[in-house]
Structure formats: structure tokens, C-alpha cells
């Protein structure tokens with residue numbers, strides 16, 4: 034029986050390994066992590082991450098051919114194939130700080146593999162890594178005195194899942210990319226990995242390339258997607274300045290078959306743990322290769338995204354008579370997108386911090402993000418009320434600068450303004466008349482996801498700002 038070990042039980046490692054276990058009942062899959070709390074959550078009824086369909090897949094396989102453990106060394110020792118899905122964040126200090134990928138976790142995993150292995154292994158890069166990382170890993174593995182007689186094959190098999198649709202993406206991927214050495218051993222290793230995916234992925238969707246193309250393709254993929262969002266967001270600013278409507282521009286663009294409809298929604302900006310990190314990494318790689326002009330091109334994608342977030346905050350403040358000091362603003366949605374509990378690099382952090390910088394009081398509701406997470410992201414403790422009495426929200430419960438509440442009606446009660454920051458479906462079906470009745474007047478709506486019916490809201494009496502559309506009079 035083939036044994037697989039997945040190192041890293043996060044947003045990628047957990048769902049990916051669970052789907053392999055589901056689709057390959059004859060393979061034993063062990064998912065390991067150094068985080069005890071994460072592993073105990075994977076072994077409980079409350080999984081550490083929220084993804085539609087994940088619980089069902091885990092429940093089907095856990096205890097059969099899927100297990101979660103902190104005994105990293107045991108399962109690496111036993112495995113034939115090792116998927117490494119550890120985090121590769123942006124370096125915070127030292128050479129390349131603020132841009133380059135921090136490969137500490139990867140290096141530590143590779144050294145551990147070299148230390149404990151007693152048999153040949155296929156080591157797979159699932160994490161997003163800089164191009165030519167496999168070269169470094171090979172050095173670590175083959176120069177370890179412990180591993181002298183062991184043969185390693187390194188493959189790049191980047192993950193293209195999107196949070197919020199991870200299970201769907203894994204069950205029905207548009208492509209699986211496998212990069213490997215083009216010598217006989219490398220080709221053999223590629224064949225073995227292909228055989229695993231062949232359990233459920235049609236052959237024509239499995240692409241094989243050399244190692245460097247596969248590594249670079251993942252960075253390129255995220256950079257292209259983020260660039261599309263920044264492109265439409267840049268257009269949204271121009272729409273507001275000229276009277277064009279970004280949704281109409283998007284529609285026109287989407288009908289061009291060479292462009293297509295996806296990733297054309299203007300918004301408050303992109304977030305998530307990957308886009309910014311991977312573009313910064315791409316920028317660093319370009320600069321390291323003396324390609325500063327190319328680096329500058331990709332830097333603009335991030336700059337436009339930052340501009341979009343600050344433009345939104347600016348719009349909220351200027352619309353509300355140039356100050357939000359002492360005003361209660363309801364924040365609906367905090368996750369970086371719908372159907373995930375992930376708040377890494379969510380635009381909500383920048384927007385909330387911007388509003389707090391202008392002394393607003395925030396009442397935040399997200400259906401999946403915990404209060405602890407929001408307080409951590411905003412790094413705010415309770416602050417005592419010290420604002421002019423005529424602006425003080427009426428609810429006696431509002432005493433802290435940031436309140437996290439249990440539903441949208443509570444969040445909006447006595448609020449002066451309402452910001453939609455995540456496109457949760459439930460925000461479409463709120464009773465906005467009830468919300469309006471309970472808000473201070475004039476009542477403002479700032480739709481950072483362009484998901485609400487502006488005409489209906491205006492009919493109710495709201496003053497509405499949505500991105501890339503003409504302003505309310």
C-alpha cells in the first residue's frame with residue numbers, strides 16, 4: 034500500500050490531502066503538522082478552517098485512510114511520497130525583507146526529511162515557492178550524511194485551489210500541474226504522481242513540465258489574477274471620475290471572448306494570504322535577476338490595490354461630512370472573501386484601521402470570523418468613549434472602539450454608516466428597511482463588493498456609494 038505524508042495541515046495541506054484520501058481509498062494518507070492546536074482541531078468536530086464541503090470529506094475518510102498527527106518524523110519515515118504544504122510567507126527581516134519568500138519552514142521540513150528518511154522518497158512542492166527552490170531542496174536532501182544512499186525525486190505540484198471553493202476546486206480541477214526533472218528517474222516520479230491524480234482527474238487536464246516552469250507558473254498564475262483585479266479596480270476609479278459605470282464596463286469586457294467574464298468585479302481590493310505575497314516574491318525574483326522594469330510592472334498591481342483600499346476609506350470619510358470621529362460604522366464582513374474564515378491580508382483590516390485612524394467606532398459582524406481573530410487582526414483593546422455626546426451611538430452596549438457582534442441587525446443598530454467588506458450571500462437578503470429604520474440619519478451604505486441593489490437602497494432612503502458607479506446626489 035502506497036503511503037503518503039502531507040507536511041503542513043493548513044488551508045492547502047488539510048483539504049488537499051483529505052481529497053486525495055477520498056479519491057484513493059487504497060492509499061494511506063497521514064497529514065502532519067508541528068501545530069498541536071491545529072492537529073487536535075483536525076481530529077475534532079470543529080475543524081481549524083471553514084471550507085464548504087470539507088467537513089463531509091474529512092468525516093468520510095478520517096479513521097479509515099486519513100489521519101492527522103503531530104508525529105511528523107514517524108509519518109515522514111514511513112512515507113513513499115511526501116507533499117510539503119508548509120507556509121511560505123514574506124520575509125520580515127534580513128536580505129529581501131518585505132518581498133522575498135521566507136523559506137525557513139520549507140528548509141526545516143527538508144532537513145527533517147533528510148534526517149529521518151531510510152528509504153527513497155518523492156518530495157513534492159505543494160507550497161508556492163520561488164522559481165528554482167527545488168535546486169536548494171535537492172542540496173539539503175542529498176548533502177545530508179544520513180541520506181547518502183537514499184534517492185530523492187523532487188517534483189513541483191503547485192496548488193491552484195481558491196479558498197471558499199477549495200473542495201470543489203480539488204474535486205474538479207481545471208488543471209493539475211506537475212513539474213519534474215526530465216531524466217528517467219524524474220519522468221518515473223512524474224508518472225507516479227500522475228497515477229494518483231488519475232484516480233479522478235481526466236488525463237488531458239494533467240500538465241507536465243520541467244521543474245522551473247511549474248514553480249514559476251504558480252507565481253505567474255497569482256500575479257495574472259491579481260493584475261486583473263487591479264485592472265478593473267483602476268477602471269472603477271476612472272468610472273467614478275467620468276460618470277461611466279464599472280459594472281457596464283465589466284459586462285462589455287466580459288463579452289470579449291479573448292478577455293472573458295471572470296475576475297472582473299470591482300471591489301474594495303483583493304486580499305488573502307497569496308496574491309500580495311506571491312507578487313512581492315515575483316518582484317524580488319525579477320530584481321535579483323536585474324529585471325527592474327519587469328519588477329516595477331508587477332509592483333503597480335499591489336500599488337493599485339493599496340490605492341483602492343485607501344480610496345474606499347477616503348470615500349467613507351468625505352461622504353460623511355469629512356469626519357467619522359465618534360460615529361458608529363457597521364462593518365459587514367471581515368473575511369477576505371465569502372465562504373472562508375480566513376482573514377489573512379483581508380482588505381477589511383486596512384479599511385477598519387483607516388476608519389479607526391479617523392476615530393470611528395466600529396461594530397463588526399462576519400458569519401465565520403471569530404471575535405478573537407478580528408481583535409487580533411486589528412490589535413485593538415477596548416478604548417473608553419471620549420467623543421462629543423451628540424454623536425454618541427445610542428446603544429449603551431457600545432463602549433469599545435471595536436465591537437464584534439452576532440448579526441447584521443445588531444451591527445447596524447444606531448450606526449451612521451454601513452460598509453460591506455465581504456460578499457457573503459446573506460448580506461443580499463438582509464431586511465434593509467429594518468436596517469434603515471434603526472440607523473442614524475442620514476444613513477450611508479458603502480458597498481465595497483458591489484453586491485447590493487443600489488436603486489432599492491436609494492428608494493428606502495439610504496445614501497449609497499458603490500465602487501465605480503456615479504455618486505448618490
Ligand code: NAD
Nearest residue numbers: 041042043044045066067068119120121138142160161192
Ligand atoms: P497555512 O499557514 O494555513 O498552513 C501551513 C501549515 O504548515 C501550518 O499549519 C504550519 O504549522 C505548518 N508547518 C510549518 N512548518 C512546518 C514543519 N516544518 N513541519 C510541519 N508542519 C509545518 O498555509 P496555507 O494557506 O495552507 O499555505 C501553504 C502554502 O500553500 C503556501 O506556500 C501558500 O502560498 C500556498 N498556497 C496557498 C493557497 C491558499 O489559498 N491558502 C492556495 C494555493 C497555494
